Amino acid sequence: MKKNGAISKWLAYIFLSVLCVIWIVPIIFGLMTSFRSQSEVVSSGFRLLPVDWIVDNYIAILENTSTAPILQWLVNSLFIAVSHTILVVMVVSLTAYGYSRLRFKYRDQLFFLLLGISMFPGVVNLIPSYKIIETFGWVNSPLAMIIPGLAGMGNIFLVRQFMKGIPKEFDESARVDGAGEFTIYSRIILPMIKPVLIVTGLFSFTGSWNDFLWPVIVYSDVEKMPITAGLLLLQDIYGNYRMIGQLMGSAFLAIIPTMLLFLFAQKYFVQSMNLNAGVKG
Template identity: 40%
Template sequence: MKKNKKYYISQALLITFMAILCFLWMVPLVYMFLTSFRPNDDINLNGFVLFPKVITFDNYISLFKNTQSAPVGKWLLNSLIVSLSSSLLTVLISSLSAFAYARMRFKGNKLLFSFLLLTMMIPSVISLIPNFLTIKGMHLNETLLALILPFLGGVANIFLIRQFLYGVPKELDEAALIDGAGYGKLFFRIILPQMVPILMVVGINTFLAAWNDLLWPLIINQDAANRTMTSGLSVVQGIFDDEKGTLMAVTVVSAVPVLVVYLFVQKYLIRGISLTSGMKE
């Protein structure tokens, strides 16, 4: 009985503590939302207030009207195109490759794969300038392709998918091949559906990585129209210096898409984190 009481008290204390922490955790986001609905004049004139007395959507409206220095609508579209195509292409290319390494016999399989793994040790900073030159040499700078292609050579996802494939029964392959299906048919009809869980993880991780990347898009696409949401956001501070309401509205626009994605794919994200850290599910 005594132990029971102690148990409930400690649980109540713990939950209270975490609830307070989570509340504080959300405060910066809430402050961003609240400010984005305040008229800029009100902010400049009256300074800080916790809850805005006047609420307006003007900040959002003026935001999407500015198509010169901060074309936010275009940035959103760019980010969406880049993140979606990076995600789909990475899933396709990595799974084709992982399938070959895991299931096909060919000369140099192990050697080639070990070489891939070895390159994961390369610090990415060394490749920055050469990649810039390569993309420029292909005349792809200031295009969205510049933000997609360099990431398709990555190795980590192949490793993840290959590991996953070892859990898919090999009898599937044998049965299909005996039935006269080629490797293409086997891959697309039979193996691909089996890989959906890991492909979701790879796809979502790639989507978020592309959406959040800063340095590369900052370097390779410098025209306002070719920026992504993340790289664009890094240059708006100066533009909206006297319009903090608008500045927070842009920030909201940059945060909401990923937060919405998060609501729907949380399960896969969390599983992905455990997987990439090399643990079993």
């Protein structure tokens, strides 16, 4: 039995190692390409490391502030992602509190109806969503990225399930002491659901930062674009084998914020695997 267990463990390690190599080699190759000259890119074939290391691609990227203002795009994306994340945490926590702690008619039926509707593909809502944004005058505005999706049912479901693991005795004790619903929510429930709110915030930030289709639809002003819409524009500027090194460099500048976020917030993603983490009975 021990021998079989050891074999299974080694097979799992080998399988995961192969997956890791398949995932990481293209990323390393793309990063190395950003340090190659254009002549080396088109002539050297597949070579993992550059023959001559250069930083000219990154200098050219940062100096191009007219047709491809990548630093401005990064600032735009950061503002959108942070604002969206803060509002998501506020809206989702309040909504989840209502669906988990308050009692009103058809509460559960309404929740599961909305949860079912949210299962439809997001592409179905693109045209209606754009018409709403256009009606409010939010085209080419950060509000077009910040406001839609604040009350995502996936996040609400996650936080609601976490809240349901908190004993109702906390609420009843607070009501006996004269606390209202908002006091219970802000002073008792919020501190207890901090782990799941952090996870929700992390998911919201990365989702907003990496969103591609929606910003391409609602933005046409180059200066106001987030980084994902800007990268599509760069394919016309740097693509077709003209400036592949600069295109790769731009892509890696775009993923630095999310890489840093994952690096410093790994424990919270691991903690999200257990919805009742942090709730002590």
